[in-house]
Amino acid sequence: MKLIRFIIIFTIFLGISACEFGPESPKGFSLPKGDIVAGEKVFMKYKCLACHSLEGYQDKTLVKEFDTPVLLGGTSSIVKTYAQLVTSVINPSHKLVPRNNNLDEKVVNPDGTSKMRVFNDVMTVQELIDLIAFLQPKYKVEPINYTHYGQYRVL
Template sequence: MKRQSRLAMPKGWRFTISAGDHHAGRQVFVDFECYKCHEVAGEDFPAPRVEQGNVGPALSGMGAMHPAEYFLETMIDPNASAAWRIKHHKDEDKGYLGADGTSKMPSYNDTMTTQQLIDLVAYLKGLTAGAHQH
């Protein structure tokens, strides 16, 4: 009889992000100045700077379009999202890409806590007004 390892993964297990606090997530959005590159219609954030050009996609309505794990991945690895956008939005202005073809979005892996990340995802998931279809 083979002994089952205590480290075995439960059948059907899938990673999901825990629920966060969207109010705290909005504050994370402000604290990390995400509004400098990402427009959110209906919010009173300062507008992205004109000299930056079209850096990041507008986030209005994005909460209805993507699962929480998508937002999590885009913040942990901004290039994963950039690669998807390049493939699926070929005619879009790629202002979010640097000259080397990688995302201009900085990594916050060393500065943002896990709780801040979870709360920011909760805020982004709450951005459902004005959703558009791909």
């Protein structure tokens, strides 16, 4: 009996750890450390405020795309980790399903994709790195361990 119980618990444990470290896991994902001041410029340059509101930031020259702008920062329902913050910028339609329940329909296209503009063709990787450095402190996301270069480890 004890052995069976052990096998069951061990199998469940294996299942849980497989999920955490599977090939799709964001574990270990990290961008190099960015520059917050440069990130603020990126945020204004790409006119994120046309659809978003962020405490302390205004741009009256922009034509607003939504009656109620999508709030950035704070404790968002969807951005809970660093990886999710990066994902919501470069792949906005990802994880839209849970968001649909609590956000206005207008933010989603009829085909279910996000109305958020995709900047992947125009934004440089450096701009993305700086933008995330600027946005991250506005969210209550789990802290990230940045990649430390110069260390060599044989796997």
